Amino acid sequence: MDQRPGLSEVQSLQFAQDNRNRYLAELKEFLSIPSISTLSEHRSDIQHAAEWLLQQLRTLSFRNSEIIPTNGHPIVFGEWFNPSNKLTVLIYGHYDVQPADPLEEWDSPPFEPTVRGDDIYARGASDMKGQAHAVLKALEAWLQRGDLPVNIKILFEGEEEIGSRNLGDFIDKYQERLRCDAGLNVDSGIIRPDLPSLVYGLRGTVYLEVSVHGPSSDLHSGLFGGIVHNPAHVLCELLAGLHDREGRVTLPGFYDNVRVLTDKEREELAHIPQSDEEWVRMAGVPQLYGERGFTTIERLGARPTLDVNGLLSGFTGQGAKTVIPPRAMAKVSMRLVPYQNNDAVIDEFKKYIHNNTPATVKSEANVLQSGPYALIDRETPSMRAASAALEATFGVKPVFRLEGGSVPVVTLIKDKLGVDSVLMGFGLPDDNIHAPNEKLHLPTYYRGIDAYIRFFGLIADQAKQRYDT
Amino acid sequence: MDQRPGLSEVQSLQFAQDNRNRYLAELKEFLSIPSISTLSEHRSDIQHAAEWLLQQLRTLSFRNSEIIPTNGHPIVFGEWFNPSNKLTVLIYGHYDVQPADPLEEWDSPPFEPTVRGDDIYARGASDMKGQAHAVLKALEAWLQRGDLPVNIKILFEGEEEIGSRNLGDFIDKYQERLRCDAGLNVDSGIIRPDLPSLVYGLRGTVYLEVSVHGPSSDLHSGLFGGIVHNPAHVLCELLAGLHDREGRVTLPGFYDNVRVLTDKEREELAHIPQSDEEWVRMAGVPQLYGERGFTTIERLGARPTLDVNGLLSGFTGQGAKTVIPPRAMAKVSMRLVPYQNNDAVIDEFKKYIHNNTPATVKSEANVLQSGPYALIDRETPSMRAASAALEATFGVKPVFRLEGGSVPVVTLIKDKLGVDSVLMGFGLPDDNIHAPNEKLHLPTYYRGIDAYIRFFGLIADQAKQRYDT
Numbered sequence: 001m002d003q004r005p006g007l008s009e010v011q012s013l014q015f016a017q018d019n020r021n022r023y024l025a026e027l028k029e030f031l032s033i034p035s036i037s038t039l040s041e042h043r044s045d046i047q048h049a050a051e052w053l054l055q056q057l058r059t060l061s062f063r064n065s066e067i068i069p070t071n072g073h074p075i076v077f078g079e080w081f082n083p084s085n086k087l088t089v090l091i092y093g094h095y096d097v098q099p100a101d102p103l104e105e106w107d108s109p110p111f112e113p114t115v116r117g118d119d120i121y122a123r124g125a126s127d128m129k130g131q132a133h134a135v136l137k138a139l140e141a142w143l144q145r146g147d148l149p150v151n152i153k154i155l156f157e158g159e160e161e162i163g164s165r166n167l168g169d170f171i172d173k174y175q176e177r178l179r180c181d182a183g184l185n186v187d188s189g190i191i192r193p194d195l196p197s198l199v200y201g202l203r204g205t206v207y208l209e210v211s212v213h214g215p216s217s218d219l220h221s222g223l224f225g226g227i228v229h230n231p232a233h234v235l236c237e238l239l240a241g242l243h244d245r246e247g248r249v250t251l252p253g254f255y256d257n258v259r260v261l262t263d264k265e266r267e268e269l270a271h272i273p274q275s276d277e278e279w280v281r282m283a284g285v286p287q288l289y290g291e292r293g294f295t296t297i298e299r300l301g302a303r304p305t306l307d308v309n310g311l312l313s314g315f316t317g318q319g320a321k322t323v324i325p326p327r328a329m330a331k332v333s334m335r336l337v338p339y340q341n342n343d344a345v346i347d348e349f350k351k352y353i354h355n356n357t358p359a360t361v362k363s364e365a366n367v368l369q370s371g372p373y374a375l376i377d378r379e380t381p382s383m384r385a386a387s388a389a390l391e392a393t394f395g396v397k398p399v400f401r402l403e404g405g406s407v408p409v410v411t412l413i414k415d416k417l418g419v420d421s422v423l424m425g426f427g428l429p430d431d432n433i434h435a436p437n438e439k440l441h442l443p444t445y446y447r448g449i450d451a452y453i454r455f456f457g458l459i460a461d462q463a464k465q466r467y468d469t
Numbered sequence: 470m471d472q473r474p475g476l477s478e479v480q481s482l483q484f485a486q487d488n489r490n491r492y493l494a495e496l497k498e499f500l501s502i503p504s505i506s507t508l509s510e511h512r513s514d515i516q517h518a519a520e521w522l523l524q525q526l527r528t529l530s531f532r533n534s535e536i537i538p539t540n541g542h543p544i545v546f547g548e549w550f551n552p553s554n555k556l557t558v559l560i561y562g563h564y565d566v567q568p569a570d571p572l573e574e575w576d577s578p579p580f581e582p583t584v585r586g587d588d589i590y591a592r593g594a595s596d597m598k599g600q601a602h603a604v605l606k607a608l609e610a611w612l613q614r615g616d617l618p619v620n621i622k623i624l625f626e627g628e629e630e631i632g633s634r635n636l637g638d639f640i641d642k643y644q645e646r647l648r649c650d651a652g653l654n655v656d657s658g659i660i661r662p663d664l665p666s667l668v669y670g671l672r673g674t675v676y677l678e679v680s681v682h683g684p685s686s687d688l689h690s691g692l693f694g695g696i697v698h699n700p701a702h703v704l705c706e707l708l709a710g711l712h713d714r715e716g717r718v719t720l721p722g723f724y725d726n727v728r729v730l731t732d733k734e735r736e737e738l739a740h741i742p743q744s745d746e747e748w749v750r751m752a753g754v755p756q757l758y759g760e761r762g763f764t765t766i767e768r769l770g771a772r773p774t775l776d777v778n779g780l781l782s783g784f785t786g787q788g789a790k791t792v793i794p795p796r797a798m799a800k801v802s803m804r805l806v807p808y809q810n811n812d813a814v815i816d817e818f819k820k821y822i823h824n825n826t827p828a829t830v831k832s833e834a835n836v837l838q839s840g841p842y843a844l845i846d847r848e849t850p851s852m853r854a855a856s857a858a859l860e861a862t863f864g865v866k867p868v869f870r871l872e873g874g875s876v877p878v879v880t881l882i883k884d885k886l887g888v889d890s891v892l893m894g895f896g897l898p899d900d901n902i903h904a905p906n907e908k909l910h911l912p913t914y915y916r917g918i919d920a921y922i923r924f925f926g927l928i929a930d931q932a933k934q935r936y937d938t
């Protein structure tokens with residue numbers, strides 16, 4: 001593949017270089033909008049963030065730019081079309097963010113973006129307003145010359161952090177309008193600032209809420225202790241029973257369909273230069289823990305997990321209150337891998353809760369989210385263009401890896417639009433996404449803009465070559 | 470024992486009868502003060518409640534009435550002395566109350582006392598501002614004749630709901646001033662409005678907070694799930710391991726010193742007319758649960774228990790947040806019975822937590838409260854006077870019972886002042902103490918005033934007989 005940049009790519013890179021200060025100012029503006037999708041009181045902030053993106057698309061003179069309502073939060077859509085271009089890329093991103101609590105653990109307020117050293121701190125900086133903004137700036141850099149080498153469709157949703165609930169219906173409804181040749185999903189990251197990477201596999205997610213109900217209200221633990229079944233005990237027993245002593249999930253059949261890594265994959269993954277010591281430091285734990293027989297990288301990318309994400313019951317304030325709580329609640333999520341079936345896992349989970357709830361209490365388990373895993377062909381033209389763009393930008397070949405997180409939209413786009421997506425984003429493992437002090441590494445963000453500029457040029461070249469031959 | 474009332478006792482009962490409307494108005498005033506001892510933001514309300522009581526004592530012309538500071542919340546003290554009286558009774562009560570949350574479950578605001586039917590609803594109505602007020606009104610009824618038949622010392626503390634932290638030191642410091650012949654603890658209740666009872670045993674309490682610490686902050690469950698030990702899992706396993714499948718506490722030696730009920734006691738307890746159906750209804754549970762081989766009444770009064778009172782970890786809001794929480798916390802309390810040793814139980818608990826915490830996380834267990842059990846001689850003059858006062862007021866002999874709750878001050882007063890206490894109070898089992906919609910049954914409250922009036926007369930008669938013979 002010819003990796004020498006064409007003239008307008010060079011000019012675009014120069015333009016991006018010259019405009020970094022303005023980019024940072026814009027990014028701060030975007031990050032100041034608390035577009036938390038899971039909390040209904042932030043509905044107007046969601047709208048505000050969508051309008052901010054729409055304004056960006058209008059400034060770029062994208063056609064048909066609009067905010068399209070869904071049954072939940074709206075989708076921002078826009079397109080660039082030039083009939084002489086051979087290829088259309090659908091860029092996917094999201095403008096919603098995770099809740100910011102616990103607020104007291106932030107060193108600067110989550111929606112007052114603050115630069116400290118090389119990083120900008122704000123909720124959504126890395127996941128993923130930074131990446132959404134970077135790809136828009138790459139498009140802008142091309143467009144200051146008047147045109148883009150590929151046609152672009154933009155789809156930014158507002159419900160990624162709550163399971164992309166309405167995205168499937170949206171894609172069904174606008175299938176014709178979303179037609180494209182390749183997907184670019186910018187909701188991703190690389191391993192280290194000096195080591196780019198490309199993801200070829202993602203875990204799926206199932207997220208449930210489990211409740212156990214006992215007494216009709218708080219009971220005095222002296223007056224009733226010993227004669228009623230405490231729902232907090234039942235919940236703890238249910239949750240404790242979900243793992244065996246080896247840390248494996250006990251749900252029947254849970255591991256039956258799990259894809260076995262090839263020897264080649266295990267070897268490649270073993271070469272990813274991330275030590276257990278680095279993971280210990282990033283997690284801030286005394287030591288790592290996990291399923292026997294697998295390396296850290298394998299546990300993260302290729303093995304399914306189950307985590308309790310939240311627990312609540314009874315009195316949790318300062319001091320002592322001797323109550324038997326009326327109910328106990330847990331949030332539980334699972335990360336699923338190829339070729340596990342979400343619905344089958346949900347069924348087994350519900351069956352487990354139901355079968356293990358004693359008659360002295362009542363329980364329920366409700367699904368809050370369910371999204372599939374993804375496995376991506378490494379040899380698509382987009383993957384090759386992305387790989388070359390990263391190598392040109394970072395000076396080293398990217399490593400291929402399996403990602404522990406979930407980007408269910410990748411599967412959705414493959415299923416509904418028939419195209420593979422390349423996952424190219426510029427978050428870093430220690431960006432504290434979904435946690436206090438989320439940050440974005442600014443030098444990597446600027447390199448990200450450059451890499452996107454190159455990607456559009458390279459994928460256009462490939463398409464042209466295909467058509468020319 | 471001569472149970473015919475003397476003239477001034479009759480007049481006192483009549484006075485109490487005539488003043489019920491005023492009593493209710495006063496009680497409402499007292500109940501409006503949110504004197505929650507465990508929450509530091511209610512410090513001024515605690516002071517307000519103490520001053521309200523002081524004003525009551527001053528109105529009664531009690532000598533030496535004062536608010537005495539401690540290292541925590543102050544103690545209200547006052548005394549009535551007539552050299553011709555043969556006996557001094559120390560009345561114990563507390564003016565602090567439990568927190569009122571969950572607020573949304575109250576049908577009327579917890580600190581806006583509201584009468585519905587025969588009940589007055591307010592936090593602290595039954596536990597125990599109602600009883601504190603009732604005994605003051607009994608004293609007032611005697612004093613409208615100018616004198617009391619016994620000498621009285623009053624000790625109302627403000628830290629009962631947080632473990633009476635400073636009461637032991639206070640009694641040590643003022644031992645001389647608190648010298649008395651008998652104790653009357655009004656922090657108690659009866660079985661039903663038509664069935665009075667006297668408590669001869671109380672369970673002790675140990676209250677601990679357990680924390681498990683893992684990652685240094687929230688981690689993304691996709692990026693870290695599978696390689697770090699989730700502290701919520703560890704906590705659930707620790708808590709689940711505290712009971713065996715029979716519902717017995719697993720701490721080594723926990724049951725070793727538990728006092729075995731005599732056949733006579735078991736027979737008496739079996740005659741307490743409270744059915745399991747009533748307990749099911751009061752608790753609002755699908756069915757009862759408890760240690761095998763014991764009746765409901767025995768489980769409540771004579772068997773030790775362990776309850777999780779609160780659980781907190783991670784994300785507990787609306788919707789989904791995929792975090793691995795950095796820590797998980799539980800409040801755990803135990804009700805201990807004769808002849809268990811609080812310190813030995815605490816040691817075993819801490820050892821259990823420590824020994825079962827894997828190296829992948831850290832844990833701690835801190836004692837928030839520890840109070841001993843009590844076992845009271847039924848044949849003291851006070852117990853006989855109390856029994857007669859209840860019989861005269863309710864028209865039936867009281868039943869003797871073991872109480873599931875804890876009144877550590879009974880043991881404290883026995884140990885430090887050398888006197889037994891009679892526990893005579895007028896709460897009812899369905900008063901929702903420590904829970905939303907706490908209430909006080911007003912007809913029982915008025916009868917309580919009458920019973921206290923008779924008690925002072927009867928115990929004075931007994932003392933006179935002893936001195937006269």
